[in-house]
Amino acid sequence: MSLVMRRTLLGVAIALLMFLVIAPFYWIFTSSIKLPPEIIASTPTLFPRSFTTQHYDNLLGGSPFLSYMGNSLLVALGTMIITVILSTLAAYGLYRLRFPGRRLLFRVILITYAFPGVLLLIPLYGLLSDIKLIDTLWALIVVDITLAAPFATWMLQAFFRTIPMELEEAAALDGATRLGVIVRILLPLAAPGVASIAIFAFITSWTEYMFASVLIISDANRTLPVGLAGIIGQYQIDWGLLMAGATMTTLPVLLLFALVGRSFVEGLTAGAVK
């Protein structure tokens, strides 16, 4: 194959790939700013001819969307903070200390990660209602931590491994306590790792639908995915509203990802190929 042909083929492949991933997002965003007649026009317009913010106005003014978003944000932040604490502690124990049964614990943690959510849905409902957490945001935080923490712990492995043990020993020789070593030496060095598990926890929680649809009963405590699904379920689908909702739901994740996407992808892959 000649070089020119190779280049062209690669170019086409890249374009196709980008189209497959990006085009759907472009389409919902542009649909969300079109006037209703243009959205459902029999000949779709690739570039919007009309411009309106009415769908966003309806979404923010006429539906509890902002309240859903606030709830989602609270749950995601709560999940993030507690997951980071639990996973960092566990990862320190698993990857920096030596003790019998370490390998077994490591496997157990990973296997829980693969456990089916639906399996847990029924008994968790009972358990959470026993401790009066049903229909509170805490119920979702509790569940989301369980969904996020095992994988987050695993992701930290690669980051913790690259930090030389000698650094820790040197600090200990200088009289630092173990907690001091963790907070002042290890965490700053593993900061990209901690950032990436924080995003992982945030995204896990932000996107969770199944538990949120069962564990939350009142509209006031609903999160975004369930709220958005409620709009789909309506008799007559208001596509403009739905597109605006989808765009607004994607936005916070995009912003987070733009900030720390690089270390997130590194964390994701480092654990897997180590």
Next chain:
Amino acid sequence: MSAATQPKRRHSIGAPRWLGYAFVLPLMLWLAATILVPLAQSVLLSFQNVRIIGTPGEFVGFANYTRLFESERFWEAFGRSLIWVLGNAVLQTILAFATALILKQRFPGQKVARIWIILSWIVPTVVVVVIWRWLLSASGGIVNYALVALGITAEPIGFFSSGDSAFASVIAINSWRWFPFQAVILLAALQRIPAELYEAASVDGASTTQKFLNITLPGLQSVLFVMGLIGTLMSFNVFDVIWLLTAGGPSAATTTLPVLIYDTGFRQFRLSQAAAISVVTGVFLLVFALVFMRFAAPPSDDGEEERI
């Protein structure tokens, strides 16, 4: 620090054994409370006749299990779950391999592309569902418009209206969501294979296929193992994409086991029956995982003990 504190120093470097447990304990307790205890309760529930959460039930022995094994709905859902896992695995593996090989090349914007490729994986499932319902809509959807305009079909296709096409669409949409994630992991693994191996093989006159079979595949073995195990389990358990797109329909054509469990427990209010399906599903997955680990685990070439 004076010399007098020397024993203390040594103590702080070589940590006592309990310290390791102490660090892992909070997470283990958390997982035990939210996974182990619920699982045990699931088993208990499956031997009772509870219909709605919170109501008392009686012990009915294996009645739920006998009913289950005699029910056609269960076996059909089981079969569908297998097709689901297989379909997703084939589609995602092909797309992920192609994507990883493309992203491995050098091109302008390659760094950005390698990060943003997983866009479809980080957005909520609900958004994925909204996107594809809109794209595939029979009235006004752009995919149908393109198909008709290009003369591929005479009239718009109702992607979700017949059983087979609904199932195929749901598999394709779920694969669209997941393949970039797998591609990113494959890519990282590909990059770890030393380029010298390929160069040496070229010198020896190896073909592209030979290089793939003798260098690439062995180099990916441990990643493929992890992806095969965890990917299969996770794919088996996918619920929200299916539920939100089709709710298991039309006429149960997309009802996989997780959908059946949800539907039985939370739509038909037969909680104990749903628990029985859960238990059977869980046991099946556990057996699968153990067999997979026994027979597909790559030989640990460097003795690294954290390999799973």
